[in-house]
Amino acid sequence: EVQLVESGGGLVQPGGSLKLSCAASGFTFSGSSIHWVRQASGKGLEWVGRIRTKANSYATTYAASVKGRFTISRDDSKNTAYLQMSSLRTEDTAVYFCIEWLLPWGQGTLVTVSS
Amino acid sequence: QSALTQPASVSGSPGQSITISCTGTSSDIGNTKYVSWYQQHPGKAPKLMIYEVSNRPSGVSNRFSGSKSDNTASLTISGLQAEDEADYYCSSYTSSDTQVFGTGTKVTVL
Numbered sequence: 001e002v003q004l005v006e007s008g009g010g011l012v013q014p015g016g017s018l019k020l021s022c023a024a025s026g027f028t029f030s031g032s033s034i035h036w037v038r039q040a041s042g043k044g045l046e047w048v049g050r051i052r053t054k055a056n057s058y059a060t061t062y063a064a065s066v067k068g069r070f071t072i073s074r075d076d077s078k079n080t081a082y083l084q085m086s087s088l089r090t091e092d093t094a095v096y097f098c099i100e101w102l103l104p105w106g107q108g109t110l111v112t113v114s115s
Numbered sequence: 116q117s118a119l120t121q122p123a124s125v126s127g128s129p130g131q132s133i134t135i136s137c138t139g140t141s142s143d144i145g146n147t148k149y150v151s152w153y154q155q156h157p158g159k160a161p162k163l164m165i166y167e168v169s170n171r172p173s174g175v176s177n178r179f180s181g182s183k184s185d186n187t188a189s190l191t192i193s194g195l196q197a198e199d200e201a202d203y204y205c206s207s208y209t210s211s212d213t214q215v216f217g218t219g220t221k222v223t224v225l
Contacts, residue, residue, distance in 0.1 A: 047206070063213065101151070101163075
C-alpha cells in the first residue's frame with residue numbers, strides 16, 4: 001500500500017525552528033520528487049516546495065513565502081523526506097502535507113506557531 | 116506567484132453538470148500540461164481527481180473530466196451526486212519551476 005506519513009509537528013514559538021519528517025512506503029521513493037504543501041485552518045492549499053531525485057541532483061525549489069527560511073532534504077536510504085523550518089512566523093501555522101504528485105496524500109502534521 | 120483564480124462557489128442539482136474554472140497566466144496554465152485538480156471533503160486530505168489536464172487516476176469516476184484552453188483550465192462534473200459536495204482546487208506547474216494552487220471552489224449539491 002502506498003503511504004506517506006508526516007510527523008514532527010507541534011507547538012513552536014515565533015522565531016523558532018521545527019523539522020518535519022515524511023516517511024514513504026509502497027512505491028519507489030528514490031525515483032520520486034517529493035513536494036510539501038500546507039493548509040491553514042479554513043484556508044486553501046499552498047505549495048511550499050519540492051525536492052527532486054538524485055538523478056536530478058536533488059534540486060530544490062521553494063515558494064517565495066518560505067524561501068530562505070525552509071529547507072527540504074531527503075534520505076533515500078530511509079525512504080524519508082524532511083522539511084526544516086526556521087524563523088517561524090504565526091502565518092506558518094498550518095497542516096503540512098508531503099506528497100508525491102500522483103499518489104494519495106497522507107493526513108498531514110499540524111504546526112502551530114504561537115507564543 | 117499569485118494563486119490561480121477559481122470561483123468561490125458553484126452549485127447544481129443532482130444529475131446536472133457543473134464546470135469549475137481555474138484561470139492563470141501564460142507563465143503557468145498557458146504554458147504547461149501539468150495541470151491537476153483535487154477534491155477535498157471537510158476534515159480529509161485532498162484527493163487527486165485529474166492530472167495532466169485531462170487524465171483520471173485509477174478509481175476516479177468518469178463523471179469527472181478536465182480540459183484547458185489558453186490560460187484557463189476547467190473541471191466538469193457530470194451527473195452531479197451528493198457525494199461530490201466538497202472543495203475543489205486546481206494546481207499548475209509554473210515557468211519558475213514551482214507549483215501554484217488555485218483559490219479553491221466550494222461545490223454545493225442543491
